[in-house]
Amino acid sequence: MTTDIVAESHRSLSCWSWGWKFSRKCILIPQLAPQVAAKSTTVRYLPHPAPNNLQSDSSRTTKSTLPAVVAETNSYPKTEGNQPHSRDRTDSVKMALRQFKAPVAYEAQQSALESFLTDFKASPEQTISHALGNITIDEDDFSDDEVMEDDETRGTRRQARSPPGPKYKVMMQKLADRKIDEVLIDLDDLASFESSLGDELQLVHSIEINTKHYVELMSRAVDKLMPQPSEDVTFKDDVLDVLMERRKQRNDILQRQATEPVDGQLPDPSIAEDKFPAELTRRYTLVFKPRSETPSHPVKALAVREVKGEQLGHLITVRAIATRVSDVKPIVQVSAYTCDRCGCEIFQPVNDKSYGPLTVCPSEDCKTNQAKGQLHPSSRASKFLPFQEVKVQELAEQVPIGQIPRTLTVLCYGTSVRKVNPGDVVDISGIFLPTPYTGFKAMKAGLLTDTYVEAHHIVQHKKAYSEMIVDPALVRRIDQYRQSGQVYELLAKSIAPEIFGHLDVKKALLLLLIGGVTKEVKDGMKIRGDLNICLMGDPGVAKSQLLKYISKVAPRGVYTSGRGSSGVGLTAAVMRDPVTDEMVLEGGALVLADNGICCIDEFDKMDDNDRTAIHEVMEQQTISISKAGISTTLNARTSILAAANPIYGRYNPRISPVENINLPAALLSRFDIIFLLLDSPTRESDAQLAKHVTYVHMHQRHPDIGTDSVVFSPHEVRSYVAQARTYRPVVPASVSEYIGKTYVRMRGQQKRAEKKGEQFTHTTPRTLLGVVRLAQALARLRFSNEVTHDDVDEALRLVEASKESLAAEQAANGRQRLNASSRIYNLVKTLADSGACRADDADDDEEELGVELSLRKVKERVIAKGFTEDQWLAALEEYNELDVWQTAGNVCFVKKKPLGLGVLALTLLRKMKESKEKEEHSGGALASGLAVQSHVSRFYMWPILA
Incomplete structure (x- = not known):
């Protein structure tokens, strides 16, 4: 029977004149050889006639001759009358180059790899580094330091202290005992082993340029040298293990049948091909660790x-x-x-x-x-x-x-x-x-x-607190400063040392890194321990730089901008997974910052709809999603560090702090501390700031900050914070009672501030929890498991320090700053002097007694200066009672004549009673009265003593 195998140009074989071009599918031809030989078929390539030496012959269609057919096409014989064109010959030569065999001795390299796995021993330095790498800080490990050890544990510790054996031989034994499932080949070890053999094999270089092939070579070496288990591992068997054991026994039987005669029958080498694939029997993953940087071999991580x-x-x-x-x-x-x-x-x-x-x-x-x-x-x-x-x-x-x-x-x-x-x-x-x-x-x-x-x-640049390696020298250094009582100041000054001042802000940011203790009540309710801080202030006070630094110091820090972030970008978005083509949730910035810090700049520029997405995160620390058929709750156990500007860009001292901040009360109450950073010009601070900034620009580093000029690096700060977070301080009964009394006093202060219009923020029960969290962070900073009165006092001091910029602004602007009513009076007096805002039907004959002003026009001027309508009405009523002006309808009659002496006496007497030393103030009061009377004789109205 004759079978014609037609090789078409677009499928498996194409013919150009006498030049034969084989495509990728040509590898299927040898697979047809067994069928061709069994049926005594004839293979003919159509449609062109074959050359003389490729004539169809049944003797040349066996399994052994088919590869030769492909090989002989490289010769391209010439036949009479059929000379190929030069272009065809050139194209044929390009497509039919002979196989190039690289001069690589794979057998020698395989033998060298087996020797490396058997004989290599790690140096003492590598052993110490490996031991340090296995020491971690576990935040959830609260067991006692003194633990009773049994014989097995002591034997394990004794074995760990013994001199190390062959590194990879021990690794393969652990692999056989199923203690590990990864074979990590360090190329530094292979390079040191290769230096003792010479550079003929070039093992490391060959692995670096052809890694995929050498993964298979190294896996074969591991399979060959795999020892028997040193302990009983049958209790770890699963379904796959049972199948693997049976397959292993079958492989051994097939191997003996292929190499040894069985029952008088000759060995059959073809049986060895029926063995299981090596990928099926391997219970490990083999990976290579790249070489570390050395002077002779510089290593650079690529972008x-x-x-x-x-x-x-x-x-x-x-x-x-x-x-x-x-x-x-x-x-x-x-x-x-x-x-x-x-x-x-x-x-x-x-x-x-x-x-x-x-x-x-x-x-x-x-x-x-x-x-x-x-x-x-x-x-x-x-x-x-x-x-x-x-x-x-x-x-x-x-x-x-x-x-x-x-x-x-x-x-x-x-x-x-x-x-x-x-x-x-x-x-x-x-x-x-x-x-x-x-x-x-x-x-x-x-x-x-x-x-x-x-x-x-894979190497993490910023490990989690629970995965950080403990450096004993670093621990001793930090513990030395901790015992001296200066570690709080030093760590705070080590946060963004290039930024001048803001020491209290840096202390609060240090406590933000440490955090409080998250607690879960028996009924499932959680009380968050993460702190939330807002930096509100004028432009140019380094708010964004502080946020950038904290996002880099924290092991998990995400920095985002309010204007460039939407509610979906902060929480989660529904997207289609390109791998599985399913609808999945893609976590936003808050989800990415889980167990970390999320820094949000330009917090005030966010839309209100987007800002509401943060409310649940800041208190419950979860994100509830119900969209696109997906209803779930995501964890967002993160601290929020926000930076914002006042409502008009800069702080306006004419309106209250709450109006300047312009954030919802529900959002403000979720912040534990709100720092108000104002840029008030003072000669001393401005000179120090200019000196600091110029020094940083000249020397590319921060100047000495005093206190022995000790500045901890970001890695040292992370290490200290990691150790501090292992403590879980509690609040004793005495401190709890003290915190309760303090909270009652804070509520009273807020009530009085509301009456005066100087309310800074809202004091709510969340404020009480914020003080507790700050106190717990301070106790963690001391490596203590109990909160003290000093911790509470420092927490309250930080809360009060957040308002110091406001007090400094008032002192700078005021020089015994006048209240709103007095400032409105000065404005009205100026309008009366200039004749502006006069009533339309004002009578010029009455100018000797006073000036008539239009209430509507005066009110517009007052509101335009930044005062509120309530402040205007209060000032209008107050000075009307003092008989400074009189109002009737839309007219305000501002009097020129001075106040009566009775009003003056009552005013001075009220001021004298408020003083603690009446005798010292009596003379001063009389002098003030004479000065005021002289002042009234020159101006229209009497200046009111506020």
């Missing part, structure tokens, strides 16, 4: 735009910020099928994100019987890996001028998942690989391919 095409296949390190992290889902690594006819198990290794499932059984039984059994997927026998897709973006400082940040896709498998959260700044080391587009993108992309990084090693 996203610095990753070029020439680095495809290389091990690279990219520094970026994670913007989106998908859910962890299983991805198939080995797909298993079961045949419904012969019962064979078929395994298909998958090395890409997409694959074509098998449908027809390729086993020999089905081929012999021509059964064409159907394959059914077997999920129990398949092997899956955890998979996560991460989108990273360039850092702001890496983006050139006028450009937008670029993004890169990172694929995490196995142990690399759940190591990156949105908003983290990370160094990701992995293999830079291409991948073809799929779906509709493939139709538009043409020959273009997408790229991604297969993550191997």
Whole structure:
């Protein structure tokens, strides 16, 4: 029987004259060889006649001759009368170059890798560094320091103190005992091992430029050297373990049958091909850790735009910020099928994100019987890996001028998942690989391919407090200052030392980093421990710089601007997941700052609708979402640090502080402290500020701040805060009673301030909780588990210090500042002197007695100067009772004659009674009265003593 295999140009084979061009699908031809040999078929390439040495012959269609057919096409023989054109010959030569074999001794490298895994021992310095890396601060660990140890624990500690053995041999033993599931190969270790062998093999360099291939080589070495378990691990078995054990026994039997005679039969080498795939039997993930920086080998983390095409296949390190992290889902690594006819198990290794499932059984039984059994997927026998897709973006400082940040896709498998959260700044080391587009993108992309990084090693730039490494030297240094009682001042001055002044603000920000204690009542109600602070003030007082610094110091800090943030951008948005094509929630800035700090600049520029999204976060610390069929609650356990300007840009002293702040009372009450920072010009402070700023510009650093010029670095501040957050201080009964009395006094002060129109903020029960949180943060700062009276006093002092700028502004403007009524009187007096705002029907004959002014016009002038209508009415009534002017309808008659001596005596007597020393003031009062009487004789009206 003769079978014609037609190779069309758009499918598998194309012919140009006598030049044969093979496409990618040509690899399918050798797979047809067994069928061709079994049926004694003839292979003929149509439609062109074949050359002489490629004539169809049944002897040349066997399994062994088919690859030779492909190889012989490289010779392109000439036939008589059929000379190929020169252009065809040139194109054929371009497409049919002979195979180039790189001079790489893979067998020698495989042997060297096995020796490395067996013999390498870590240096003492590496052992100490590894031990320090395993020491972490656990915020939730509240057990006592003295714990009774059993024999097993003491044996483990004794073994840890013993001299280290072969590093990777010990690692493989832990792998066999199922204590770990990751094999981390440090290229620094391999480089030191390679230096003892010589540079002939170039193992490290080969791994760095062809990482994907050497992952397989190293995995084979680990499989070969894997020891037996040193302890019973059967209690850890699951369904996959049982299947793996049976498969392992089957592999051993097949291996013996392939190498040794069984029951008098000769060994069959083809049986060895029926072994299970190595990917199915491996219970670990092998990754490479890149080399660290040395003088001979400088290492630089690349920006996203610095990753070029020439680095495809290389091990690279990219520094970026994670913007989106998908859910962890299983991805198939080995797909298993079961045949419904012969019962064979078929395994298909998958090395890409997409694959074509098998449908027809390729086993020999089905081929012999021509059964064409159907394959059914077997999920129990398949092997899956955890998979996560991460989108990273360039850092702001890496983006050139006028450009937008670029993004890169990172694929995490196995142990690399759940190591990156949105908003983290990370160094990701992995293999830079291409991948073809799929779906509709493939139709538009043409020959273009997408790229991604297969993550191997991830380093966090700012670790969480619970993951920070304890440096004993740093702990001793900070503890030394803590015992001296100066650590509170030093840590506060170490926050943004380049910014002049604002010491109390920096102390409050330090307490914001530490936070209070979050408590949960038995019925499920939670009392937040995170602090919320608002910085309200004039432009140019370094509010934004403080926010930027705090967002960088905090392990999880998110900085956003109020004008560029919407309610959805702050909370959560519903988006379509590009991996699964499902509707998912994309967390906003508040969700990204979970267990951290969210800094919101230009807080006053936000729309009211967007600002209401923060109310639930600031108190309940959750975000309730019900949209697009998704109803859920997201955690937003974050501290809010907001910066805002007054209502008219700068603080207006003519209106009350509440009117200047112009924020809803429901939002103001959620802030524990509201700092009012005013830019009041004073000669001394302005000179010091100018000196500080010029020093920073000249020396690129902050000047000495006194106190032995000790300034802690941001890492030291984070380490101290991490240790302080492990304490959970409580409030004793005596301090609780003291806090209650203080709260009652604060409520009384607020009531009196409301009557005077000097109310700064609203004192509510939330204010009481804010004082408790501040006191708990101060106790944590002292490494104490109990709040004292001093902590409460310092918390109250900070609350009062938030209003110091307002008091300084009043003192600077006032020089014994007049009240609103007196300022309105001075304005009306000026109008009367100038003749402005006179009534339309005013009689000039009455000018000797006084001046008639239009109340409507005067009121417009008063309101235009920033006074309220209530202040105008109060001043009008007060001076009407003092007989300074008289009102009738829309006319105000301002008198020229002085007040009677009776009114003067009553006014002076009232002032004298308010003084504590009457005798000393009697002479002064008489002198004041004479001066006032002289003043009245020169002006229209009597100046009122406020």
